[in-house]
Amino acid sequence: MDFAGALRQAVQASGLTLERIRHRLGQRGLSVSVATLSYWQRGRSRPRSRAVVAALEEVLGVPSGTLTGPLDTTEPGAAGSGQAAIGRLERGRSPAELWPDPDLYARVVGELDRSGEHRLERLSTHDVHQLGADRRPRGLAVRNVLRAAGDDVDRVVCVHPAGEGAELTTLRYCRPGRVREAGGLLAFELVFDRVLAVGDTAVIEYELRLPGGGPVADHYDRRFPRPVRDYLAVVQFHPETYPARCYGFSQETRHGRHERLDELWIGTSGSAHLAMADVRHGILGIEWEWD
Structure with a gap:
């Protein structure tokens, strides 16, 4: 599942409105608008801050990695479509390794x-x-x-x-x-x-x-x-x-x-x-x- 799909599923399971999510992120010192949250759910844009996504996992009550995992993958369509020389970046060694x-x-x-x-x-x-x-x-x-x-x-x-x-x-x-x-x-x-x-x-x-x-x-x-x-x-x-x-x-x-x-x-x-x-x-x- 991509990031947008994982976020939609987590939001639905939490029962929280986007406004409530925005408020709880704000309590953690993170400013994210309702419009931005909506864009993320629909795949129109992606977060640039891993710290925000980690906080979002806490707000939504999902396990660590539920949202940061999909975020740490190459975006669909980023490789290919005339960029065959670039290709999809392979997943390599983990920090633990x-x-x-x-x-x-x-x-x-x-x-x-x-x-x-x-x-x-x-x-x-x-x-x-x-x-x-x-x-x-x-x-x-x-x-x-x-x-x-x-x-x-x-x-x-x-x-x-x-x-x-x-x-x-x-x-x-x-x-x-x-x-x-x-x-x-x-x-x-x-x-x-x-x-x-x-x-x-x-x-x-x-x-x-x-x-x-x-x-x-x-x-x-x-x-x-x-x-x-x-x-x-x-x-x-x-x-x-x-x-x-x-x-x-x-x-x-x-x-x-x-x-x-x-x-x-x-x-x-x-x-x-x-x-x-x-x-x-x-x-x-x-x-x-x-x-």
Whole structure:
């Protein structure tokens, strides 16, 4: 069942009028008009805020996921009709399969607008992870190229296990939305410089300043809930301290078998990189051994 159908069914079962639903959402600090609720029921538009839909589930007394689940699917007709190259985005790995603390992940990203996530195709992701002389993380620079598989997409949500005190700094081709941090997990919205229609692309670049606390780093990884066509990870070591050996690695899930890939060359620039094409989902990264 699509979102509109699930909402109609939930409203009918609740016995509440749209005006009463609007009032109860308002008591939670969420402003949604009766007209908007009506449009959602008829499929004329869809919510852009996952937080609003989660609150709507509470107001209507339905189990969590009843409405957010259908919302997190590609809109009918978004792919196809002359957009065969885009195709329907496949459902990938769940947070429980990728993140060490799925509850923490859900709590942090649940406060952000992820309604367009399943209407974004990841064309490329490039990471540059920088280490200090103390062998601890100091910075992360990221470039993403995205393409819309549906209309009215204006932002993307990024999540990083960055440590307490990490900061989002330099931004290019986008502006910051809401930022949430808890338990060393940093999540934030990046708003595109224009609203995307189906087939449109967007480039975003951002940097994180990492606190550098905690243990000496021996790996960097990225978690992929959905496919990306091109992934590049670069680890930049400090010129005063290079590792003895460096390898790529992959895992299907966080509990899956850790598979070591080829040894990676550390060049005269003091960096090593891993380049992968057509990544479906899972965990990819670089690990190293200190002398």
